[in-house]
Amino acid sequence: MYQQDRKAQTILRIIGELQKRGFASRSALATALSLYTSTVSIRMKELLDWGIIREVGRGESGSSGGRKATLVELDPGYGSFGGIYLAHDRVTASLFTPGLQESDRRTLSLAGMGEADVLAELAEVARWLGSASSTIPLRGIGFAASSVVSGGGRVGSSSHFPWNLGEVPGLLADQAHCSLICSDNDANAAALADASLLDSERPNLLHLLVYGNVPTIGSGIFLDGRLYRGSEGGAGELDEGLWPLEGDIALQVLRLGRLLGRFLDVDAIFISGVLDEEAKRRLERSGDAEAPKGSVRFVDDPCWVEKGAALMALHEHIEIITGVKHEG
Known part of the structure; x- marks a missing residue:
């Protein structure tokens, strides 16, 4: 089972890199993922056989000339x-x-x-x-x-x-x-999408999701490359009794992010949800200065x-x- 799990993780890393790049060669993927080219070639052959990826032509020749590398992409079909x-x-x-x-x-x-x-x-x-x-x-x-x-x-x-x-x-x-x-x-779903943006095999991150109908923040946490789950198996929620969202919402969210981020030693903090335009601007201006390390990112993708x-x-x-x- 360990070998199957490692195989699945390698394949998911290849898919994740192609999701970021659009297309790439085997050698480029091996370099980006710090894997042997032979390992990438074996897994990519399986992906080709399953129909998950497809070849889309050849890239540029290297500085020394020679055969152009075959490029692949994820197949929408x-x-x-x-x-x-x-x-x-x-x-x-x-x-x-x-x-x-x-x-x-x-x-x-x-x-x-x-x-x-x-x-x-x-x-x-x-x-x-x-x-x-x-x-x-x-x-x-x-x-x-x-x-x-x-x-x-x-x-x-x-x-x-x-x-x-x-x-x-x-x-x-x-x-x-x-x-x-x-x-x-x-x-938790938002945190998984966040993890796909980070160039790390084992990302550590925090996602804070601000709800608009009540003063509550949902939190998704990735530690050592896996979702952290509470005693009931779900994401934790920081209700108004634990952390009141009063006054300057952007400031409260940033303070909470800094507190949890330092405690968890995360590489990045992602923030999304119902915030007015001024709160979004304040979050964007704060940026790295407010992060315990790494960065603070506001997610404005509606899906x-x-x-x-x-x-x-x-x-x-x-x-x-x-x-x-x-x-x-």
Whole structure:
């Protein structure tokens, strides 16, 4: 199992580097990932055989001339990965290519709805994901909720999330006709998307997600390259009793980031969520000066959580085809 796990991790690192670069040669990937070229070649042959990557021509010759290196990229025709984000007021579903390019998106309002109506809207976006990817396979769906998501994908209510929905993955699988469904808290999904930006095999990072309807911050933490989970298996949330969000929101978020960042010794702090334009400008101006080390980054991508959710599904898909996990 150790060998299978190392194989899956190497393949995921190659995929992650191609997601950043778009295309690259074997030698360029080996250099970027500090791997032997022979190791990269073996794993890339498997990726080519599976259809996850494709050759796209040859690059420039080196300074000494010689044969041009073959370039590869992630093949968008391999399949789609869906990301669903259930927030306190809406549900959004996005389709992504293996390169994490968003190809389609749908958002439904949940204002004033009860639990039965919310489940019906989740079923609707799942059906949409299944039909929108009809021309190429839907390989998996990642589901993230703005609340605690426990084992089996059970979604419970919280101070800023009014619905107790029970286990959601089965509903999504049935409606989308997709057997691979992953689920997690929204801050954890965002932290996974953050990790894809860092040039580190074992990133340490903190993601703070500011909710707009109540003074609460969701926190996703990566330590030594893995999501850190609390006693219930989900991301921690710092409620108003622990850290009041009063007055200058940007200042409070930065103070919290500095406190946790120093305690956890993270390489980067990512901040997203509901902040007004002035708060965003203050966060951007603060930058590295406010970080314990590394950097502070404000994430302004409207589909960041959905992207992280889709990335969860892609990671689990790779673990299944490499034998680390069994489907279902």
